[in-house]
Amino acid sequence: MLIAQISDTHIGAPGRDDLLRTSWHLARAVAHLNRRERRPDLVVITGDLVDHGEVGEYEHLRELLAPLRMPVFLLPGNHDDRHNLRRAFADHAYLQREGPYLNYVVDDWPVRLVALDTLVPGQPGGRLCDGQLAWLADRLAEAPARPTVIAMHHPPFSSGVAVLDAFGLAGSDALAAVLRRHPQVERVLCGHLHRPIVRRFAGTVACTCPSTAHQVALDLPPADRLAFVMEPPACMLHLWLGEEEGTITHLSPIADERPLWVMHDGEGWVRGSRPPAGFHPT
Template sequence: MILGQLTDSHIKVGGRLAYGLFDSKVMFEAAIKRLNEFTPKVDAVIVTGDLTDIGLPEEYERLRECLDQIEAPWFPVPGNHDQRDNFLKCFGDLSALKDCDEFAHYCVEDFPVRLIGLDTVVSGKSYGHLCEKRLQWLDHKLNEQPDRPTMLFMHHPPIKVGITHMDVQNLLNGEALFECIAPHKQVKHLACGHVHRAIETCVNGVGVSIAPNGAHAVALDLEPNGPACFEMDPAAFRVFRIDDESLQIVSHVGYVEDNGGKHPFFDENGNLIT
């Protein structure tokens, strides 16, 4: 199984440049085109929040124009730049989200790995939090299928990454999430957004990754209390390869721009080109 991940598209109303600098919709559509062209075919795509810039209905309309171009089934969760009500209205027709309660969380049962989307949003706040109700929902869902390898996907990462201005707005109760999933050994991976950088680590034997920037990247500044800045790193996306037999999850980063195509290592006679 090939699972794509797009994140933090920050779609704005027509004609507005993000931070006065770039058209986030153009960049998002380029990433979608690249994922559509990926071989082998992507089986599904998770889209991990900050889908719009400030959560306006018009932004969701433009977002939907983009997402409907994805050829594989796609599954969105909200981020702090989204508005949950408008998010749920925009995606009310998606069968995966039909059982959402007051939160935009749901399970996807169609693939060898079970996907569970989490809603980490706290209205009006940049940070994320999973209240007791949402943690109980997750525990209940994990109890339903203890033997199926499972990946959680969400916006706010439950870890600190060393970029101070992002760490103060991560999932504030990440430890509670890890406590919740600890008895559920089928949870293999957490896929997040929010930091606009490709980041990977492992917590208690569970893989944790953050998808890279499809548009602007948060600056790689590990100085304590470094300023909040972004930089225009090459646009990228994440792809997970889930082995058909072992179901091991491996994560990769691909780049959106055409960088000259593939060059062979070997000539037509099978000799290494030196």
């Protein structure tokens, strides 16, 4: 099974995202996933879907995602609005029509997807309350033998980027206590940080996905600023290889497609292989 993760798309209403060209970048990400020889089984977008939580932004997001040739699952980040997200994607049955949170479980593939809503309206940081953690523990207890990935916007760990760490996740220690009781959790997939970061967390692996557009500059201590940089956007590809080998995660840059120089064709090394036309090191 192959899960694609994109994050922090920050779509504005048409004509209002010209500075960072977030709509153009998301269209490239969709084309990138559609072109893959092995297409993902599903796509999960880990929050900050739009920039201001407005209905028009979600309608624009819907148009941009429409060409995807695989199912897409959405969850909110701190820039999102639950009510407007539900309204714009009313046909997405996994999004609860009522209730304070947009938590859900997707059970249709070999790997379970459990989504957690960390949004605190009006705040840049996130939170998991006792009720959500109890819900998560119950969902994990339902299928202890099923490999599972958890998706959420705010990562449950510090990144070393001081300004962002001030807007972290409340409840991460309690989340860790739940995860330690459930070793079937293969990954915790997060966004928010606009950078690819991986670390061990509570007996599993937690990672953050880059933005489909702008990235956060890697300013480590003692720097205390927050800056954007137009480093190449990317998606994450989480490949489930089976019970014995588990999950492996790849970073897939979203850029102009480059031709392949085939060195091995699956049966043996290709003798006299030469770079194809258009294969350049720059």
